[in-house]
Structures are given as C-alpha cells and as structure tokens.
Amino acid sequence: xxxxxxxxxxxxxxxxxxxxxxxxxxxxxxxxxxxxxxxxxxxxxxxxxxxxxxxxxxxxxxxxxxxxxxxxxxxxxxxxxxxxxxxxxxxxxxxxxxxxxxxxxxxxxxxxxxxxxxxxxxxxxxxxxxxxxxxxxxxxxxxxxxxxxxxxxxxxxxxxxxxxxxxxxxxxxxxxxxxxxxxxxxxxxxxxxxxxxxxxxxxxxxxxxxxxxxxxxxxxxxxxxxxxxxxxxxxxxxxxxxxxxxxxxxxxxxxxxxxxxxxxxxxxxxxxxxxxxxxxxxxxxxxxxxxxxxxxxxxxxxxxxxxxxxxxxxxxxxxxxxxxxxxxxxxxxxxxxxxxxxxxxxxxxxxxxxxxxxxxxxxxxxxxxxxxxxxxxxxxxxxxxxxxxxxxxxxxxxxxxxxxxxxxxxxxxxxxxxxxxxxxxxxxxxxxxxxxxxxxxxxxxxxxxxxxxxxxxxxxxxxxxxxxxxxxxxxxxxxxxxxxxxxxxxxxxxxxxxxxxxxxxxxxxxxxxxxxxxxxxxxxxxxxxxxxxxxxxxxxxxxxxxxxxxxxxxxxxxxxxxxxxxxxxxxxxxxxxxxxxxxxxxxxxxxxxxxxxxxxxxxxxxxxxxxxxxxxxxxxxxxxxxxxxxxxxxxxxxxxxxxxxxxxxxxxxxxxxxxxxxxxxxxxxxxxxxxxxxxxxxxxxxxxxxxxxxxxxxxxxxxxxxxxxxxxxxxxxxxxxxxxxxxxxxxxxxxxxxxxxxxxxxxxxxxxxxxxxxxxxxxxxxxxxxxxxxxxxxxxxxxxxxxxxxxxxxxxxxxxxxxxxxxxxxxxxxxxxxxxxxxxxxxxxxxxxxxxxxxxxxxxxxxxxxxxxxxxxxxxxxxxxxxxxxxxxxxxxxxxxxxxxxxxxxxxxxxxxxxxxxxxxxxxxxxxxxxxxxxxxxxx
RNA sequence: GCGCGCUUAGCUCAGUGGUAGAGCACUUCCUUCACACGGAAGGGGUCGCAGGUUCGAGCCCUGCAGUGCGCACCA
Numbered sequence: 001x002x003x004x005x006x007x008x009x010x011x012x013x014x015x016x017x018x019x020x021x022x023x024x025x026x027x028x029x030x031x032x033x034x035x036x037x038x039x040x041x042x043x044x045x046x047x048x049x050x051x052x053x054x055x056x057x058x059x060x061x062x063x064x065x066x067x068x069x070x071x072x073x074x075x076x077x078x079x080x081x082x083x084x085x086x087x088x089x090x091x092x093x094x095x096x097x098x099x100x101x102x103x104x105x106x107x108x109x110x111x112x113x114x115x116x117x118x119x120x121x122x123x124x125x126x127x128x129x130x131x132x133x134x135x136x137x138x139x140x141x142x143x144x145x146x147x148x149x150x151x152x153x154x155x156x157x158x159x160x161x162x163x164x165x166x167x168x169x170x171x172x173x174x175x176x177x178x179x180x181x182x183x184x185x186x187x188x189x190x191x192x193x194x195x196x197x198x199x200x201x202x203x204x205x206x207x208x209x210x211x212x213x214x215x216x217x218x219x220x221x222x223x224x225x226x227x228x229x230x231x232x233x234x235x236x237x238x239x240x241x242x243x244x245x246x247x248x249x250x251x252x253x254x255x256x257x258x259x260x261x262x263x264x265x266x267x268x269x270x271x272x273x274x275x276x277x278x279x280x281x282x283x284x285x286x287x288x289x290x291x292x293x294x295x296x297x298x299x300x301x302x303x304x305x306x307x308x309x310x311x312x313x314x315x316x317x318x319x320x321x322x323x324x325x326x327x328x329x330x331x332x333x334x335x336x337x338x339x340x341x342x343x344x345x346x347x348x349x350x351x352x353x354x355x356x357x358x359x360x361x362x363x364x365x366x367x368x369x370x371x372x373x374x375x376x377x378x379x380x381x382x383x384x385x386x387x388x389x390x391x392x393x394x395x396x397x398x399x400x401x402x403x404x405x406x407x408x409x410x411x412x413x414x415x416x417x418x419x420x421x422x423x424x425x426x427x428x429x430x431x432x433x434x435x436x437x438x439x440x441x442x443x444x445x446x447x448x449x450x451x452x453x454x455x456x457x458x459x460x461x462x463x464x465x466x467x468x469x470x471x472x473x474x475x476x477x478x479x480x481x482x483x484x485x486x487x488x489x490x491x492x493x494x495x496x497x498x499x500x501x502x503x504x505x506x507x508x509x510x511x512x513x514x515x516x517x518x519x520x521x522x523x524x525x526x527x528x529x530x531x532x533x534x535x536x537x538x539x540x541x542x543x544x545x546x547x548x549x550x551x552x553x554x555x556x557x558x559x560x561x562x563x564x565x566x567x568x569x570x571x572x573x574x575x576x577x578x579x580x581x582x583x584x585x586x587x588x589x590x591x592x593x594x595x596x597x598x599x600x601x602x603x604x605x606x607x608x609x610x611x612x613x614x615x616x617x618x619x620x621x622x623x624x625x626x627x628x629x630x631x632x633x634x635x636x637x638x639x640x641x642x643x644x645x646x647x648x649x650x651x652x653x654x655x656x657x658x659x660x661x662x663x664x665x666x667x668x669x670x671x672x673x674x675x676x677x678x679x680x681x682x683x684x685x686x687x688x689x690x691x692x693x694x695x696x697x698x699x700x701x702x703x704x705x706x707x708x709x710x711x712x713x714x715x716x717x718x719x720x721x722x723x724x725x726x727x728x729x730x731x732x733x734x735x736x737x738x739x740x741x742x743x744x745x746x747x748x749x750x751x752x753x754x755x756x757x758x759x760x761x762x763x764x765x766x767x768x769x770x771x772x773x774x775x776x777x778x779x780x781x782x783x784x785x786x787x788x789x790x791x792x793x794x795x796x797x798x799x800x801x802x803x804x805x806x807x808x809x810x811x812x813x814x815x816x817x818x819x820x821x822x823x824x825x826x827x828x829x830x831x832x833x834x835x836x837x838x839x840x841x842x843x844x845x846x847x848x849x850x851x852x853x854x855x856x857x858x859x860x861x862x863x864x865x866x867x868x869x870x871x872x873x874x875x876x877x878x879x880x881x882x883x884x885x886x887x888x889x890x891x892x893x894x895x896x897x898x899x900x901x902x903x904x905x906x907x908x909x910x911x912x913x914x915x916x917x918x919x920x921x922x923x924x
Numbered sequence: 925g926c927g928c929g930c931u932u933a934g935c936u937c938a939g940u941g942g943u944a945g946a947g948c949a950c951u952u953c954c955u956u957c958a959c960a961c962g963g964a965a966g967g968g969g970u971c972g973c974a975g976g977u978u979c980g981a982g983c984c985c986u987g988c989a990g991u992g993c994g995c996a997c998c999a
Contacts, residue, residue, distance in 0.1 A: 276998045290997040602948050609961045620958035789965040795954040888979040
C-alpha cells in the first residue's frame with residue numbers, strides 16, 4: 001500500500017488475492033489435520049446446473065456459504081467447502097437440442113441417434129460447463145476446487161447405479177404401469193414435484209347425453225376438457241344422489257366421436273361431488289388421475305386418445321385426430337354444438353398442472369415407469385426439530401448425535417420444519433424414470449427368453465450395473481436428476497457403498513455429516529428432504545445439522561428474477577462496476593433471515609461506498625505513520641479511546657450473536673453502524689486532536705488504538721469483504737505482525753476476534769460511565785453544530801465558542817470539542833461567568849455552550865427557536881412523568897427500567913432549566 | 925378449502941415488551957489537510973384496521989381487511 005489511490009479500486013485487487021489464496025492452498029481441506037482442537041467444518045454447495053450462468057440468487061446463496069466457511073476457518077476449524085455441478089437432465093438436454101436445431105444440424109435428436117447426441121451434449125458441457133464455476137471464483141467463493149465434482153463423473157455415476165441396484169434389491173424400486181405426469185413438450189414423465197399448479201381461464205362446457213335405456217331422457221355433464229369425450233368409458237354419479245339413483249347400471253350414449261357414439265355405463269362412485277356442476281362426471285380413465293382410479297374400481301376399459309406429444313390420435317375420431325389438444329378442445333365444443341348436445345359454455349377458471357420446466361400443461365398419461373418407495377421415512381421425518389416453541393426453547397445448535405443415532409437437524413427459519421413435516425407425512429412414491437437421453441441410464445437389463453420366436457415372449461429382467469452379457473439390452477430410460485443429487489453430501493466425498501472401503505475413507509470420516517446447508521426453500525422437497533432420507537439410509541446419519549433457507553431475490557415489482565423476464569442483472573457486470581465485496585455486502589445487508597429480497601442496485605452502491613469508506617479510514621491510519629500495532633498504554637487512554645474500545649467490544653458481541661442465529665443482515669448492519677457511525681464519524685474525528693498532539697507518547701498511543709480497532713475490524717469484516725480486507729491487512733502491515741499460520745500469510749487464517757476479557761476491560765478502565773460521558777460530549781457537539789446551522793453560518797466558517805463546563809473539563813477534551821465543532825477556538829469560562837445579553841446558547845449535563853453573537857442575532861428569532869425547544873422538552877417531560885406517576889408503574893417495573901425513566905426525567909428537567917435561563921437571558 | 929408469510933418515513937426494508945430506526949430520495953450548508961463513493965444540520969411516521977393481555981404493545985393474543993407463497997383428485 002505504498003501508493004494509495006484516493007478511491008478503492010477493486011479490479012486491481014480482487015484477482016491478485018484470489019490467485020494468492022489459490023497459490024497458498026488456502027481453500028484446501030485436509031482430513032489429516034482434523035483433531036479435537038481443530039474440528040471439521042463442511043458445507044456442500046447446492047450444485048448449480050452445469051450449463052447455467054450465475055444469477056443474483058447464486059450470489060446470495062454462495063456468499064452466505066463463503067461467509068460461513070471463512071468464519072469457520074478463522075474460528076480455527078478445518079474447513080471443507082465442497083463445490084460441483086449438476087447435469088440437470090431436462091434443462092441441459094433441451095438447451096443442447098434447441099441449439100443444434102437452431103444451427104440446422106438436426107431437426108430432431110433422433111437424426112443423430114442416442115450416442116452421437118450424447119457426444120454433442122458432452123462437448124457442450126466441456127465448452128460451457130465451467131462458466132458458473134469461474135463466476136463463483138469472481139465473487140470470492142473459497143471452495144476446495146481440487147474436489148470439484150460433477151454428478152455424471154464416473155465415480156459419481158457408480159454411486160447412483162449402486163444405490164439404484166441396492167434399492168431395487170430391497171424391493172423399494174419397482175416398475176409399474178401407472179398414471180404419471182407426462183410432459184408433452186419434453187416427452188418424458190415427471191415427478192409430482194415438477195408439476196406446478198397454475199390458474200387457467202377456460203370454459204366449463206355443459207353437454208347432454210341420452211340415456212340408452214330411457215330414450216328421450218338426457219343427463220347433462222360439465223367438463224373443462226370436451227376433447228377427451230371420445231376417451232370416456234363411463235359417466236359417474238354419487239351413489240346416494242337421489243336424482244340419478246334409478247339410472248345406476250344403465251348406459252348413456254357417448255356423443256363423440258360422431259362416427260362411434262358408443263353406449264357407456266353409468267356407475268356410482270363416492271368420489272363424485274353431487275354439489276359440483278350437475279353432479280354427473282364423465283370418466284376418462286386414460287387421461288385423468290382420479291378417473292383412472294374410478295376406472296380401476298369399476299373395471300372400465302381405457303381409451304388413450306392422445307399421442308405423447310399432445311396431438312389427438314385415431315381414437316379421438318376423424319374430426320379430432322391430428323389436432324393439437326387445445327385446438328381439439330375448441331373443435332369438440334363445435335361438434336357438440338353442431339349436434340345440439342351443447343347446453344352452454346360458461347367462462348371458468350380452474351387450476352391445471354403445468355410442467356415446471358417446459359411451462360406447458362402436463363397430460364396425465366398411463367405409462368410404464370420406475371418408482372421408488374422412499375427409504376428411512378420415519379427417521380427422516382423425526383430428525384428435523386419442530387418449529388421453535390417459546391415455552392420450550394431447544395438448544396440453538398443441536399449437539400452432535402450419539403453413536404448409532406442419526407442426529408437432529410435445525411431449520412433456519414424454523415417454520416419450514418412444518419412444511420417439511422407435512423410433506424414427509426404425505427409421501428407418494430417417486431417416479432424416477434425419465435424418457436431422456438442425458439442422465440444416468442437405468443441399470444436394468446432385459447433379454448428375450450431363449451429361443452423365443454416373437455415379441456410376445458416374456459422378458460427376462462436383471463438389475464445390475466454391468467451388462468450381464470450378449471443379448472441383453474439396457475432399459476432406455478434415464479433417472480431423474482434428483483435421484484443423483486440426493487446422494488450429493490456423501491457421493492461427493494468418495495463414498496462407494498462398500499462398508500470396508502467407506503470406513504477407510506478419511507474425507508468421509510472427517511467431514512460427514514456436514515454442518516451447514518444453504519439453499520432455497522423452493523427445493524425443500526426436491527433436494528433437502530431426499531438428501532436427509534438418503535443420508536439416513538446410506539450413512540446412518542443426517543447429512544447436515546443446520547439448513548439455512550435463503551429468501552428469493554425479486555425485482556422491484558416483486559417478480560422472481562428469471563432469464564425469460566430479463567429482469568435479472570448480470571452479477572459479473574455488477575462486480576465489474578462496483579467490486580465483488582460491494583456486491584456481497586449489498587446483497588447480505590438487504591437479505592434478512594427467511595424473507596424474500598427485493599433487489600435494488602442502490603444496495604450494491606451502498607456496498608461500494610462502504611468499501612471506499614473502509615479504504616479511506618485505513619489510508620488515514622497509514623498517513624499517521626508510526627509503529628504498527630504498538631502496545632496500548634492504559635495510563636494514556638482518553639475517554640474517547642475507552643469509548644471506541646467499548647463500542648468495538650459491543651459490536652463483537654452483537655456479531656457473535658448474529659452468527660449464532662444466522663442473522664447475516666444484522667451482522668452487516670452492526671458492522672456498518674460500528675465502523676461508519678461510531679468509528680469514522682466520531683472516533684476518528686475526535687482522535688485528530690490527539691494525533692496532532694506535540695507529545696509523541698500521546699500520539700503513539702492514539703495510533704496504537706487505531707491499529708487495535710482496525711486490525712479487529714478487518715478480521716470482523718473479512719468473511720463479508722474478503723478482498724479489500726486482505727489488501728488492507730497486508731497494506732497496513734498487520735500481516736507482518738502475526739505468526740505465519742495465523743494471519744501472517746493471509747487474513748483468512750487470522751484468529752477470529754473475541755470480545756474483550758474481564759482483564760482487558762479492567763486494565764483499560766472500560767467502565768460503563770465511559771459511554772455516558774462520550775454520549776454527552778457528542779450530544780453537546782451536535783447541539784453546537786445545530787446552533788451554527790440555525791444562524792446560517794457556513795460550515796467552513798471558523799467560529800469562536802465559549803464553554804461553561806458543569807464539572808471538570810480536561811484540556812484535551814476541549815481540544816476535541818474544538819475539532820468536532822470546527823471552531824476557531826473554544827474558550828473555557830468559570831461557572832460565575834454570565835453571557836452578554838442575547839447570546840445564543842445550548843446546554844446539556846456537561847455544561848453550557850455559547851456562540852458569542854450578541855448584537856448580531858435577532859432576539860425575536862432566537863426566542864422562537866428556544867420556544868420550540870421548550871415545547872419539545874415539555875412534551876417529553878409529560879410523557880415520562882405520566883409513566884412515573886402511574887402508581888403501578890413503580891411497583892411492577894424492573895428497578896433498571898425505573899431508574900432509566902427517572903434519569904430521563906432528570907435530564908429533560910435540566911434541559912428545561914437551561915432553556916428557561918437562556919430565554920431569561922434573552923429577555924432581560 | 926388448509927397451512928405459512930408480509931403490511932413501519934416518499935421508496936426498499938431492519939426492529940427478539942421499556943425514549944420509533946437504517947439506506948436511498950428530499951431541503952440547507954460545506955471541495956476543512958482519510959474519504960464528494962464524502963462531511964454537517966434538518967424535514968418527514970396516529971407502525972394496515974378493530975378489540976384484548978400488560979404498569980407499559982410496532983413487538984404477545986383474537987378478529988378483520990389487503991397482499992404474496994406453499995399444499996390440496998371438484999370434473
């Protein structure tokens with residue numbers, strides 16, 4: 001820091017230190033270093049999509065993880081922050097396929113074939129896969145990059161296959177023909193979690209059908225999907241609905257397709273709500289989950305009238321076949337109308353399941369899929385601590401689990417535990433097969449029975465990782481991406497699922513279970529819950545102890561940040577303009593626990609300004625010269641020195657509490673308040689009196705206090721602002737002062753500052769009265785500055801003030817007052833001194849401060865000003881007195897609060913007297 | 925329908941029973957030797973509404989109103 005620019009320039013600093021940290025292996029975790037004195041601390045990154053780019057959500061999420069990791073290192077822990085990426089099946093395959101189509105390489109992925117297409121996806125992954133990792137480095141993420149993992153790495157793939165085979169053998173994975181959520185755009189099955197309900201405006205069509213056995217009698221049916229009428233195989237009514245009781249067992253004539261108006265039975269089923277519509281439901285077992293069950297109960301045939309891609313097929317009849325399902329809906333309504341069967345079509349809003357990924361309505365569809373019955377459900381459900389009960393508060397952090405017990409997990413904020421519990425209590429089997437190419441192929445093999453002549457021959461099935469040999473064909477489907485990511489916390493640590501080997505895996509032994517997980521509540525079911533189940537099933541222990549759920553970053557209109565809306569700023573652009581530290585600080589300051597965050601660039605600007613303030617405060621220290629980090633001499637400490645040491649202590653305590661409860665925005669606010677409002681605004685300004693002293697010992701001691709505060713501040717700031725603090729740590733020479741492994745090489749390894757010990761407080765004379773004295777002094781200064789402003793005296797005009805102290809007033813304190821008041825001089829007068837008539841003044845318990853302007857000022861204006869003050873003071877007195885006068889107040893209130901109120905009253909009384917006397921002086 | 929949030933200054937938001945806060949924006953003054961990415965002073969709030977508990981409520985309880993998000997097989 002030999003040549004110090006006036007403003008902080010992050011660009012020249014950030015890359016330098018990131019390379020330095022990498023070069024010194026600062027991010028590397030070594031299980032061999034773990035001991036009782038050096039506990040392990042691990043976080044696994046929520047693996048971003050390998051082809052993704054960094055969003056503000058990632059910045060928030062990963063900054064929190066980086067803060068936790070850096071703090072843990074300073075706490076002396078052996079830290080593993082394990083990074084990696086996810087292959088993101090559908091998303092990645094879609095992107096690559098779309099790109100190849102755009103380039104004109106293919107019309108459909110079938111043009112290439114499975115193997116060739118996958119080659120292209122791997123090429124794409126190699127080319128674009130590193131982007132988000134590089135971006136994470138730009139924001140300072142201190143991951144152990146030597147352990148970076150990808151969910152399709154060979155070892156990881158092996159884990160996935162191993163788990164599949166194991167669950168298959170345990171009978172938890174099975175294949176079945178079921179109704180699944182089918183995405184007609186991606187042409188694959190989806191899990192229930194990948195379907196989002198959306199409001200959809202449409203029509204409720206009422207149409208008539210004739211009862212076959214009673215010609216001339218009609219039933220009216222309400223439906224939102226007339227295009228599925230050709231696939232109806234029954235109509236259903238409630239068994240106890242008197243309107244239709246006589247019709248049960250009879251038939252109606254299905255109106256569509258026109259060329260095949262077949263009779264279908266009227267069945268009775270409890271599922272029907274007699275109140276809804278006409279109380280008659282058309283039953284389409286092949287295209288509706290509930291109808292499928294009704295069909296099952298009544299052994300109804302299935303008619304599948306829709307192709308997988310959403311186009312109506314031949315069963316829909318000649319009028320509808322070939323039409324897309326929504327066009328067919330319109331057409332079906334027209335057909336009904338043309339035969340006079342349509343009663344009415346009333347506008348109607350209902351909820352329809354959409355494919356989250358492709359954003360098209362899912363089509364319930366019967367198909368052969370693989371399902372998982374979740375393992376370890378009961379243990380997983382009970383290991384998460386229920387929401388905090390005010391009457392029975394649990395420990396802030398769960399203790400490590402006793403041997404053989406899976407352990408417990410705390411959620412932050414804890415209300416998510418309820419959501420988790422509800423989901424765990426209503427688990428449905430998980431559809432894990434996907435009709436995609438990109439992903440882990442299902443390790444199941446089929447073979448026709450030997451010598452079998454036709455397709456009708458039964459299939460032999462084997463579930464194992466390697467091919468059983470010639471003649472065996474592997475299942476074409478791949479696994480849901482989450483079926484690999486639910487193994488993330490241990491598969492990334494080299495777990496292989498063989499007891500012997502896993503027991504000798506040092507990383508796994510040292511770092512599993514991890515400590516913290518930081519993720520979004522939107523993947524609580526997708527990922528968090530499933531990881532817990534996998535952890536308990538395969539490691540016998542929960543995968544993490546604390547889960548921090550971030551908020552969701554929204555734009556100013558409250559919308560989620562999304563690529564398609566184009567409302568997400570590019571974080572790297574923000575880094576370029578404001579610096580990585582500024583971005584981190586701005587995001588963290590505005591992200592309270594459990595609350596969504598409205599993004600505002602002003603927050604990042606604030607972060608930049610804060611970095612600049614820090615920079616300049618350190619510059620100021622450097623300009624004072626002198627020995628670095630000298631011993632503080634207690635006998636030379638002024639009240640201001642003691643005050644700032646107390647404020648620092650207070651800040652350290654607040655920050656420690658903040659970390660305990662993951663209240664990062666509070667930490668950042670404490671850092672901001674302490675450094676800017678307490679240290680810079682008051683202490684640094686006041687210290688200039690001592691620094692300008694002609695007594696070298698006084699000046700040296702002042703510098704020693706500056707160093708003490710700054711060296712602590714830089715450490716406190718480091719988890720939030722890693723780059724600038726490292727630069728300043730070295731620039732100010734604090735690194736030279738520390739042992740190499742504890743800050744001598746890098747601030748990253750410096751010990752976390754602890755609140756002051758009783759000994760230190762005693763040695764430095766940090767009594768509580770220090771605060772009161774400082775507060776009174778600063779108040780008097782504000783009053784004096786206010787006086788200056790009241791009389792429109794320019795801020796740069798040097799004024800003479802006169803001080804009549806109420807008690808003792810050391811010379812150096814007068815110097816401080818002079819500096820803070822920006823005064824030419826502050827003349828101290830004895831208690832007997834009386835001001836000339838009409839001299840404006842202010843006062844507090846330290847004394848009276850006069851601005852000798854007699855004759856210059858307008859007594860009337862001054863009287864108005866003082867009158868206003870008096871009004872305010874009397875209102876305050878009234879407020880306090882009202883409380884004190886209440887008889888039960890004195891009886892019931894804690895002594896401390898009572899004393900506070902009495903002191904407050906006394907203070908206001910004093911002020912009132914002073915204002916009254918000033919008014920008297922004016923009038924005389 | 926059930927569950928969970930949110931409603932505090934013009935804006936974005938902290939506030940965990942004891943004198944209503946921050947940043948931005950606004951008004952006035954100041955390029956004073958760390959910082960104009962800065963300094964000083966100031967204006968601005970019946971804390972969504974109505975009850976209740978309490979000596980005392982922005983905070984706890986009940987109801988209501990707005991708003992957002994989950995979960996849910998009403999076609």
